[in-house]
Amino acid sequence: MTGAAMDTDVIVVGGGPTGLTLAGELALAGVRAVVLERQPVRSGQSRALNLQPRTAEMLDMRGWLEPVLDRALTTVPTGHFAGIPLDYDVFDTAFPYQVGIPQARVEEFLEDNLAAYDVPVLRGHELTGLAQDADGVTATVATPDGTTRRLRAAYAVGADGARSRVRKEAHIAFPGRDGRLSMVVADIVLADNGTLPTQWPLPRYDARDEQLFLVPLGGGVFRFLFGGPEQQERDRDAPVTEDEVRAALRPAGGVRPELVEVRWASRFTDAARQAEQYRAGRVLLAGDAAHIHFPAGGQGLNLGVQDAFNLGWKLASVVTGRAGEDLLETYHAERHPVGAGVLRNTRAQGVLVHPDEDVHALRETVAGMLAQPDANRYVAGLVSGLGIRYPMPGAPPHPLLGARMPGVRLPDGRGRLLAPPRAPEDMLGPWRERVGLVADAATGADAVLVRPDGYVCWAGPPGEGTPRTALERWFGRP
């Protein structure tokens, strides 16, 4: 297929939160993208129920947060680590809390948003094969009318979830371990008998597994998560039965649940795996296609959406010829360690939630440690995404270097992040047209160069020379 005409610039496989965010980023940068989604219609089911502060900041950066907040159910004032509260107030952020919103509503916004940019989401289209050559990729796609179609593009991104076909086609290894713990997630309707929770709780764990984790989703529907010894004996591929859910709904803490209906239910595990490489030539992976882990602390969707914000502008720069392919190498270099960190912290949480007297003692000890400000800041930084710091080779040291740019509201009210460009002409030189994100805001630095994903890639006094290396590295050679 070398030399064949391109149908589009980037094929995004998977219309979950990761793929839809990525396609939005590409569209904003003027790159043509097509999203392939095998489900003919949105299921309306939600695994995730939250946005972490860093995801909220990034959506806000693009002016996409407000419509998402319009669809949210609540805010949750803290984060948590295995149910131990984490204080997000210690961060300089406009969003020191979790946004309580079902995943389906986030996806609904992201897909509607793509329509505004004329990005096609081809539903009922399943990727069945993917080949690459020196010039591009060729996707084989099963279409709803039963025919097979071939699509040609410069790059493909696998945002096609845990069992990613793209990952397999690109021969990218997915090392890690299978699940040891099996649990059930269910959305259920309960009779309103005056005992049901009205606030979103943090999960609580005790030594004998006698907690009931019920999250009110409105209209009598509750999110119910349960595990326990019986679940470990069951076939992980067997459908969840209503009897199983009913049996798990034991009264606890004054709540007496009476089951009316199971809306949907599925099993999940604490399997932990991560793609060895996030890039193989012209094929990249993002979201669950690149990493799976125990959903403790509410991080998976957030990690995937943040992968997309890291990859989108880089891919757009390369596709449009503004930057060389080496910019794409930084995607793996930056996001693989962040993903590995989430696998690590969720494995640790998986240990801490075991119903066992000794583990309970360990939990109490960890809870005591997390009450210390420095420990809270470190762990809250991991779970919220606010603690991410990317290596910025070649840039002079600075407290802000590699960290997220603290928020500054744009004067036109269309987004938050940075003041309008105010860097002196001689500092940016020929990059001026490309670099829209420079601020001399109240950051303690005289000048800050910020990448399109909101991370500081150079900071320092203008008198100390131009940030030429950083400009070349992140914004390409003019």
Ligand SMILES: Cc1cc2nc3c(=O)[nH]c(=O)nc-3n(C[C@H](O)[C@H](O)[C@H](O)COP(=O)(O)OP(=O)(O)OC[C@H]3O[C@@H](n4cnc5c(N)ncnc54)[C@H](O)[C@@H]3O)c2cc1C
């Ligand atoms: C019980 C549970 C609770 C969770 N709670 C949270 C939480 O509170 N907070 C949080 O942040 N995360 C949570 N997660 C994790 C979160 O749901 C996932 O991390 C998130 O869905 C990943 O998004 P994604 O877009 O990468 O993948 P997915 O959501 O899996 O989307 C992939 C898409 O690709 C499509 N697809 C697959 N194969 C193909 C193909 N061959 N061709 C075309 N399309 C294809 C699929 O149909 C799907 O729509 C939870 C997970 C579980 C299991």
